[in-house]
Amino acid sequence: MSLGFVLTLHSHLPWVLHHGRWPHGSDWLCEAALDTYLPLVGALRRLEATGTAAPITLGVTPILAAQLAHPSFREELEAYFTHRLQTLHEAPASLRETGDQALLPVVPWWQQHIQELKRIWQAIDGDLIAEFRRHAQAGRLELISSAATHGFLPLLARDESIRLQLLVGRAEHLRHFGELPHGCWVPECAYRPAGPWHPLPSAPAVPMRRGIEDHLRYAGFRWFFVDAHLAEAGEASDLYGGMSTGVRRGGPRSPYRAYQLGTPARGRPLHVLVRDPRSTTQVWSRYGGYPGDGRYLEFHKIRYPGGLKLWSVTDITADLSEKQPYVPEAARVAASAHAQHFASLLDSVDAAALRGDSAIVAPFDTELFGHWWFEGVDFIEDLFGELAHGNAVRPMTAATMLRETPPDTTIRLGAGSWGADGDFSMWLNPETAWTWERLWPLEHRFWEAVPTALEQPLLLPVLEQAARELLLAQSSDWQFIISTGAAGDYATKRFNEHCEALERLLPVLEDPNLESSGARALAASLERIDGPFPDLVGAIAAASDVTAA
Secondary structure, eight states: OOOEEEEEEOOOOOOOOTTTTTSSSSSHHHHIIIIIIIHHHHHHHHHHHHHHHOOOEEEEHHHHHHHHHHHHHHHHHHHHHHHHHHHHHHHHHHHHHHGGGGGGTHHHHHHHHHHHHHHHHHHHTTTTTHHHHHHHHHHHHHEEEEOOOOOOOOGGGGGGHHHHHHHHHHHHHHHSSOOOOOOEOGGGBBBBBEEEEEETTTOOOEEEEOHHHHHHHHHHHEEEEEOHHHTTTTTTETTHHHHHHTTOTTSSOHHHHHHHEESTTTTBBOOEEEHHHOOOOOOOOHTSSGOOTTTBSSSSOBBTTBBOOOOOOOOOOOOGGGGBBBHHHHHHHHHHHHHHEEEEHHHHHHHHHTTOOOOOEEEEEEGGGGTTTTTHHHHHHHHHHHHOOOOOOOEEEHHHHHHOOOOOOEEEOBBBBBSSGGGTTTSHHHHHHHHHHHHHHHHHHHHHHHHHTOGGGGGGGHHHHHHHHHHHHHBBHHHHHHHHHHHHHHHHHHHHHHHHHHHHHHHHHTTTTTTTHHHHHHHHHHHHHHHHSOOHHHHHHTTTTTOOO
């Protein structure tokens, strides 16, 4: 039996539309489209044309889907194309003025590349969502969803908040892609089992919280991903009693198999797929992995004005001033060679060590390919070409893996994430604790006001916008950006803006006797800026059900 290979790409950006352009507004989204999403579409179309199977499991977060489908995004990307091409038109004269003639050969290549991306954009009629849906309906992709705004679920103070994130995520996937998702990318692969909850001394202590799996089941999801150390920290046993082959209680848990998480609740089994650390490190690490090859485009050196990247990595230890001009042809050869190497790496997995296990699961952020590692999409395209020629490793979607080898082992997971140190510290630390201390009371106030507000028809628009602001404030991106220090001021500003908007809407929800016309006008004004996720009332009501999960 051949070994399966499950390539999963998790696509996500926080809500940036209507919050400026550069450097962290709509330009952030447009850059991701030009660097990653459109090149990926081009690769999928070429693979389709040659009949090469590329069964990628593609996650698109609801908040990203809301932006890609928004008319404002189309307008912004058209303007972005114009700006990039104008910059490239002006680049030769500017390079000659600064004595950088050695960089001139890179400019026409960039012009051709951007023009090709524009042709792809026009070929899909500016609709990335429809293009992904087309591939999924033809069986070439499996689309999965996530929490609405990528909230860090284990640290949300109310179970209702977790349920709302997941219910909205599932409903939005149906709205955009025409079918309900079975798989969920749990944000940051962050999981917390059932048990006491008291993450900070200032947090409301809860003696017993439901585990994240209960909320996933309630929302209708069937499986999700975790990092290997969460499975390693847990405990596994055979579904039918006794020990499964290759699984020892207190011993290593194989990353090459799927597991069932606990006992099915209400007849709803929930499965867990485990990230393979060996193969994935080879792809994402700049130090020792493929992206550090000197022939690839250097991400960190950018020429201003215009924001052009014209240099190669050269040497990952070299100062930016020592970077050499980029040679696209050499980088393309490197991507092909690395695809061949990775295919052989998959082939080399010791069949005896697998003990009947079924697949190598390799999940990544989609934006790694093309944005951070510019040639990464070429690598993916070449990899599927390589796998098509062999028979030792067969690419498949996560659903195919679960269907062909249903889990025969239950597992209890440890708490953690795929972030730095494998715990929650990237999102909860001395630099970010204040965000949770501000968010938790707002969660409580919102959910305490919901039952009464749901009974007031005039207040429903206010309730929906309050829910949007709460969901947007819960985005895990704000704490992550603050922790990395990359754009902490921006993340702080955005987090505070959503909290302040929620604080302005809450009083009329908490006291329906207050005059509500001002709050309704405010909600309408806020919705024009922050208006993802229509028709939230049903999800709010379902999330607030105390008998849920």
